[in-house]
Amino acid sequence: MARAPMSPFMAAGLACAGLLVVALQGLASGGDQEGQVFLLPSGQRAAANPLAASRSLSPLLLTGAAGKAGAAGVPSRTGSAGSSLLPFMALACAAAALRARVIRRAKGKPQTTSGIRVRKPKNNALRNCSIATFEELTTSKRYEPLVFRNVQRFARPKHKPIQMATRTARKSGHQHRLGNSGSTHAKKYRIIDFGRKKRDMFGTIETIEYDPYRNTRICLIGYEDGTKMYILYALGFFVGQQIIASNDAPVFVGNAMPLDKVPIGTMVHNIEMHPERGGSLARAAGTAAIVLSRENNSVSVKMPSSEVRLLSKNCWCTIGKVGRPEAQMIKLGKAGKSQHLGRTPHVRGSAKNACDHPHGGGEGKSPIGHRHPMTRFGKCAHGLVTRRKGVMSEGKILIKRTRKSGRK
Numbered sequence: 001m002a003r004a005p006m007s008p009f010m011a012a013g014l015a016c017a018g019l020l021v022v023a024l025q026g027l028a029s030g031g032d033q034e035g036q037v038f039l040l041p042s043g044q045r046a047a048a049n050p051l052a053a054s055r056s057l058s059p060l061l062l063t064g065a066a067g068k069a070g071a072a073g074v075p076s077r078t079g080s081a082g083s084s085l086l087p088f089m090a091l092a093c094a095a096a097a098l099r100a101r102v103i104r105r106a107k108g109k110p111q112t113t114s115g116i117r118v119r120k121p122k123n124n125a126l127r128n129c130s131i132a133t134f135e136e137l138t139t140s141k142r143y144e145p146l147v148f149r150n151v152q153r154f155a156r157p158k159h160k161p162i163q164m165a166t167r168t169a170r171k172s173g174h175q176h177r178l179g180n181s182g183s184t185h186a187k188k189y190r191i192i193d194f195g196r197k198k199r200d201m202f203g204t205i206e207t208i209e210y211d212p213y214r215n216t217r218i219c220l221i222g223y224e225d226g227t228k229m230y231i232l233y234a235l236g237f238f239v240g241q242q243i244i245a246s247n248d249a250p251v252f253v254g255n256a257m258p259l260d261k262v263p264i265g266t267m268v269h270n271i272e273m274h275p276e277r278g279g280s281l282a283r284a285a286g287t288a289a290i291v292l293s294r295e296n297n298s299v300s301v302k303m304p305s306s307e308v309r310l311l312s313k314n315c316w317c318t319i320g321k322v323g324r325p326e327a328q329m330i331k332l333g334k335a336g337k338s339q340h341l342g343r344t345p346h347v348r349g350s351a352k353n354a355c356d357h358p359h360g361g362g363e364g365k366s367p368i369g370h371r372h373p374m375t376r377f378g379k380c381a382h383g384l385v386t387r388r389k390g391v392m393s394e395g396k397i398l399i400k401r402t403r404k405s406g407r408k
Contacts, residue, residue: 115326119333129333136217136324138239139207142190143220146230150189150213187212187342193221193229194270195278196245196256196316201225205241205254208233215327216285232270232283234320245316253320259299260313262291269322271301272315279317286325289317300398308399349376 115135121127190211203221206228211218217233221243231243236253245256251263262268267288270279282289287304294300298310332338335345350368354361357376359368368374373381383403 115324116329125334125336127333128331130329130331132327132330134210136233137208137210139209142188142209143207143228143230146191146228147188148191150187189213190218190230192218193231194280194283195272195276196231196270196318198223198227198229198245200244200246202242202244203229205237205239205243207239208237214283214285216283216322216324232318233323234269234318235323235325236320237323251319254318256316256318258313259291259301259311259315259317260294262299262317262319264291264293266291266319267321268301268317268319271311271317273311275312275314275316283322285322285327288321298396303401305401306399307397307401310396310398349374 115133116130117133119126119129119131190209190213192211201223203223205219206222207220209218209220209230218230219233219237220228221231222228231254234253241254243252243254243256247257247261249255249257249261251257251266256270259268259271267290269282269288271281271289272278273280282304284304289304290302292300292302292308294313295310297313299313299315300308301311302308339345349357349359350362350366352360358370358374358378362369375381379386
């Protein structure tokens with residue numbers, strides 16, 4: 001049977017090991033090696049080509065004993081120290097060859113540890129583009145029992161087949177995504193267990209998967225009774241980790257418990273606004289809230305927006321911070337990627353008529369004619385607070401959020 005050809009990396013490793021054998025023999029002989037010729041098992045001289053030398057010395061390395069080498073015709077002067085170091089030297093050479101192979105394969109690919117890879121500017125679309133490395137994912141297959149297609153009708157009620165002139169119809173992109181190829185690349189929704197309904201039962205993280213409907217990752221949890229559920233991915237999660245949702249759960253990343261049981265100063269996410277309604281606060285990538293204090297039946301929590309508000313002590317939360325904080329640093333680079341994500345382009349207000357938008361009208365590139373930009377319905381477009389005054393939950397807000405921009 002024909003032997004498979006030897007790769008150049010393996011040949012280089014064997015050559016290094018052969019040279020080390022020669023060096024060890026020279027050391028063991030006391031330095032009296034000047035003018036000595038080492039013969040190979042076939043009786044020929046050692047070849048100058050390291051590849052040929054490695055192929056010739058490979059039987060010696062496989063046999064491993066210096067005595068066998070001497071019996072084959074090679075002078076056996078290796079001492080006890082050289083014979084003991086020989087296996088370690090061979091392993092070192094093999095490791096160096098493998099390392100060189102890895103380095104050669106990775107040439108041209110930037111090594112990233114932050115989860116983001118910056119594209120090379122081969123064209124204008126890639127000049128300011130960065131993408132995720134997806135290195136935290138452990139599988140590309142989804143758990144089908146927890147997945148379904150979320151069909152969006154885009155302002156087309158079941159009893160009205162025509163398009164309605166509503167806010168949801170604008171910039172919906174239904175004419176682009178529901179055409180002939182509308183179902184080709186349809187996103188599928190993963191059912192997430194925001195309420196952590198499996199109480200007092202340990203679960204194991206089986207996979208870390210991608211979710212097209214959110215900027216963080218999700219984890220598939222397998223519980224002791226055989227059921228499986230998806231939860232949000234938090235910093236520090238790894239496959240095989242044990243998590244539990246219980247009143248007496250330890251304060252560890254991934255465990256869920258009521259706010260009343262969380263120590264002061266702990267970072268939490270997936271917080272319930274109302275008890276037993278599922279987590280609705282601090283669910284985006286890289287977000288977390290901090291438990292500040294306890295009062296009677298309420299717990300003060302600092303939100304990711306810097307707002308401090310009171311929540312019921314019976315509201316459940318998850319320990320830790322939502323994973324993938326580098327999601328805010330990704331740059332799409334071109335408008336086409338936004339359309340691939342489902343964000344269709346929209347017409348500028350200054351390009352419309354005066355009857356269609358407050359910015360419209362005028363000749364050529366006219367100014368908007370207002371003190372601040374407006375929406376299509378005449379509201380402030382830059383951070384105007386639209387919260388109603390006098391609502392019952394107004395007293396729950398202790399410190400309002402810090403506005404980064406816009407009008408009060």
